[in-house]
Amino acid sequence: MSERKAVEEFNGIYLDLSKQPGKVKFAEAGLAWRPTGGGGGENYTLDGQQFFQCQWSRGARGHEVKILLRDSGLIQLDGFEAEEFDRVQKIFRLFYGLNLEHKDHALKGWNWGKGEFGKAELAFNVQNRPAFEIPYSEVSNTNLAGKNEVAVEFSLPAGGNDTGTNGHLGGARSKGRKSGAGKDQLVEMRFYIPGTATKKENDEDGDDKSVDGSEGEEQHNAANLFYETLMEKAEIGEVAGDTFATFLEVLHLTPRGRFGIDMYEGSFRLRGKTYDYKIPYDNIKKFMLLPKPDELHTLITIGLDPPLRQGQTRYPFLVMQFKREEEVTIELNMTKELLEGKYKGKLNARYEQPQHTVVAQVFRGLSGKKIVQPSKDFVSHHQQSGVKCSIKANEGHLYCLDKSFMFVPKPATYIPFDNISVIVMSRVGGAVSASRTFDITVTMKNGAGETLFSNINREEQKPLEDFFAAKGLRTKNEMADDSSALIAAALKDADMASSDEEVVAARADRGSADEDEESVDEDFKTDSESDVAEEYDSAHESSGSGSDADMADGDAGGDSDPPEVAERPKKKAKTSK
Numbered sequence: 001m002s003e004r005k006a007v008e009e010f011n012g013i014y015l016d017l018s019k020q021p022g023k024v025k026f027a028e029a030g031l032a033w034r035p036t037g038g039g040g041g042e043n044y045t046l047d048g049q050q051f052f053q054c055q056w057s058r059g060a061r062g063h064e065v066k067i068l069l070r071d072s073g074l075i076q077l078d079g080f081e082a083e084e085f086d087r088v089q090k091i092f093r094l095f096y097g098l099n100l101e102h103k104d105h106a107l108k109g110w111n112w113g114k115g116e117f118g119k120a121e122l123a124f125n126v127q128n129r130p131a132f133e134i135p136y137s138e139v140s141n142t143n144l145a146g147k148n149e150v151a152v153e154f155s156l157p158a159g160g161n162d163t164g165t166n167g168h169l170g171g172a173r174s175k176g177r178k179s180g181a182g183k184d185q186l187v188e189m190r191f192y193i194p195g196t197a198t199k200k201e202n203d204e205d206g207d208d209k210s211v212d213g214s215e216g217e218e219q220h221n222a223a224n225l226f227y228e229t230l231m232e233k234a235e236i237g238e239v240a241g242d243t244f245a246t247f248l249e250v251l252h253l254t255p256r257g258r259f260g261i262d263m264y265e266g267s268f269r270l271r272g273k274t275y276d277y278k279i280p281y282d283n284i285k286k287f288m289l290l291p292k293p294d295e296l297h298t299l300i301t302i303g304l305d306p307p308l309r310q311g312q313t314r315y316p317f318l319v320m321q322f323k324r325e326e327e328v329t330i331e332l333n334m335t336k337e338l339l340e341g342k343y344k345g346k347l348n349a350r351y352e353q354p355q356h357t358v359v360a361q362v363f364r365g366l367s368g369k370k371i372v373q374p375s376k377d378f379v380s381h382h383q384q385s386g387v388k389c390s391i392k393a394n395e396g397h398l399y400c401l402d403k404s405f406m407f408v409p410k411p412a413t414y415i416p417f418d419n420i421s422v423i424v425m426s427r428v429g430g431a432v433s434a435s436r437t438f439d440i441t442v443t444m445k446n447g448a449g450e451t452l453f454s455n456i457n458r459e460e461q462k463p464l465e466d467f468f469a470a471k472g473l474r475t476k477n478e479m480a481d482d483s484s485a486l487i488a489a490a491l492k493d494a495d496m497a498s499s500d501e502e503v504v505a506a507r508a509d510r511g512s513a514d515e516d517e518e519s520v521d522e523d524f525k526t527d528s529e530s531d532v533a534e535e536y537d538s539a540h541e542s543s544g545s546g547s548d549a550d551m552a553d554g555d556a557g558g559d560s561d562p563p564e565v566a567e568r569p570k571k572k573a574k575t576s577k
Contacts (some may be wrong), residue, residue: 008091011036013079014061015044026079026091033077046075051096052119056085057103065100074135106131115191117229134189139234143275145311148194148223151307152230187309197222229517231276241487244332247355253299254319255310263362270318275310277279281367286414288372289360290399291324293384299321301408304361317412322356330358362494375402378467381459389453390519398453400467405442413451417471421445425477426459438479440464490541497522 006027013024015033020034048065053068059065064078065088080088089100092393106113113126122134138154145151196219245263252270253343260271270277286303300320307316329352332339339349347365351358364371374385379399386397390405399406407413424441436458445452456464461479467477 003564008085008087010080010084013077016076017060017078018213021079028095048096051098052094053101054092054096054098055101055103058105068118068120072120073137098373104129111517115193115226117233122230124232141277141309142227142230142234144223144227145190146223147221148192150191150193150223150227150230151311152186152189154189162208188311191223193223193224193226195222196220197225199225217326242333244334245330247328247359250359251321252318253321254317254412255308255313257264263366268363268366277308279304279308280368284363284367286371286372287363287367287369288399288401289356290374290397290406290408291385292321293380293382293386293388293397295309295384296324298324298354298504299408300356300360300363301406301412303414317408317414319412320359321409322354322359324354324356326355327353328358330353332362362391372401374399375467377402377470378463380463381457387456387460387464389456389501391453392452399454400464407453415442415444415451415475419444419448420473423468423473423475424478425465425475 008026010024012021013033014021015024018035020035022033024031024033028048030046030050032046033041033044033159033577050071051067052070055066055068057064057066059076059078059080061079063080063082063085064076065080066074066076068074078216085100085102092098092100107130108126110126110131113124113131114414116123116125120135120137122136122139122258123130124132124134128374133153134154139152141153142153143151143153199218199220243262243264247261247263248345249258249262254277257272257275262269262271267278267280270279283306284302285303285305288299288301288303290299290301292299298321300318302318302320304316304318307314309315310316329350330351332347333345334343334349336349339347343365346368347362351361353361360371363369378385380387386399389398389407391413394410395408396409399408405413405415405417421443424443425438426441427435427438437455438458438461440453441450441457442453465475465477
């Protein structure tokens with residue numbers, strides 16, 4: 001390259017792990033990437049003034065060039081040949097005045113090392129060599145999973161079009177996310193971080209540097225420090241702009257706990273003691289305001305897609321509970337121009353209403369989502385909007401909405417009417433007590449399964465049947481078919497109960513006779529009314545001695561007649577007490 005060319009080209013280069021290769025061109029003004037292969041897609045360009053640092057290392061498809069940008073972003077160009085290193089190095093030195101740093105990865109396979117926070121990514125180093133890197137743009141959330149354990153959750157794109165990995169887009173989109181909508185994706189990683197560490201501060205280049213410990217540096221729990229640093233770098237706890245409204249210590253039934261709610265322009269944040277979430281308003285698919293039948297509380301249910309995750313547990317619904325009579329006064333932290341412009345007719349500057357009403361109105365104003373409430377076509381026997389029932393062992397309430405059923409709080413279950421094949425109403429068991437409650441089995445279309453709502457009060461049958469008919473839902477009532485079986489079972493139980501009573505009565509009579517009185521033995525005669533002589537009395541004659549003598553005579557006489565049976569001793573007559 002003695003004579004510098006205006007443009008340098010490379011073919012077969014993948015941008016940000018895209019599935020489709022393309023052609024990259026380097027010029028003094030910057031770089032441009034265009035997908036090839038006839039698949040179409042968008043071109044991508046980057047101004048050379050944004051280049052901050054560049055690295056050369058082994059990649060997934062050969063060798064890659066990683067370019068760190070001044071705005072804390074980065075891009076990856078993968079697919080270079082090993083012998084092209086000298087050429088690429090000269091391009092970056094002559095065009096952009098940067099030194100192409102050669103970085104070798106750690107290949108030992110160790111799972112212990114040192115985490116270092118750079119300008120745009122977290123590097124896990126083993127013996128001062130990077131084993132892997134995690135761009136901050138890929139981190140969606142982080143939590144303290146234990147005293148010395150930090151869980152890091154990665155972004156899940158809603159579809160392939162929000163990243164450059166589907167081959168139709170130019171990559172480095174959606175704030176530089178690299179993850180693709182593949183079948184299998186890494187969604188969480190956990191770091192075990194024991195001991196203590198010294199807090200670091202950022203230098204001008206954005207890299208971490210240690211605080212000078214000569215003036216008494218403070219030691220922190222290493223896991224907590226790692227967690228706080230990642231929160232700051234990945235901007236999980238901080239969102240662009242100020243907080244418009246804050247609600248403290250809101251009780252959540254799903255997931256269980258108390259969370260503070262911070263409302264921003266494009267997202268809201270849940271702050272708990274252990275978990276912290278940032279949820280974009282675009283993830284809200286359903287917003288429901290459900291009055292609890294106890295007439296004391298109101299539930300706000302928010303449907304999320306993708307769902308919230310705590311470890312391996314997914315929560316597709318947030319269920320908040322508010323006291324119905326608890327009022328709050330709040331003033332939105334919003335400029336008058338913004339309030340009268342973008343949010344005109346959607347938000348008020350000041351609210352003084354029950355808390356659930358304020359939260360619902362602020363959510364509706366910021367997210368633009370419609371608030372769904374129970375259908376006016378259904379009123380329970382107790383003049384409520386919800387019916388008490390159970391899913392397996394979990395008690396809750398079933399709400400009849402205009403286009404769906406909603407069961408809360410756990411497991412929160414949403415069933416649209418369009419997906420229902422048939423609703424079967426039935427009793428369980430043959431006992432008389434079964435007539436007090438009944439079950440509803442909702443069978444889905446196309447073999448999508450069924451959901452059983454059990455232990456519904458018998459009084460709610462008529463209101464539910466009227467609602468099903470009003471919505472045109474196909475129903476089947478098996479309770480009428482069970483009536484004859486129930487009557488027979490009831491009669492059988494009555495017969496068994498009566499026979500049991502007779503047996504008990506007979507046993508009672510016999511016991512009374514045994515305890516209180518005896519039948520008179522007419523053959524028994526007494527010579528006198530005096531007491532029977534005891535064995536050691538002087539007047540006593542043993543009946544046994546006579547019989548013994550007779551037995552002795554019988555033995556001696558051989559074939560003599562059998563002796564007469566000895567007379568029973570006289571018995572003292574019983575007197576009733």
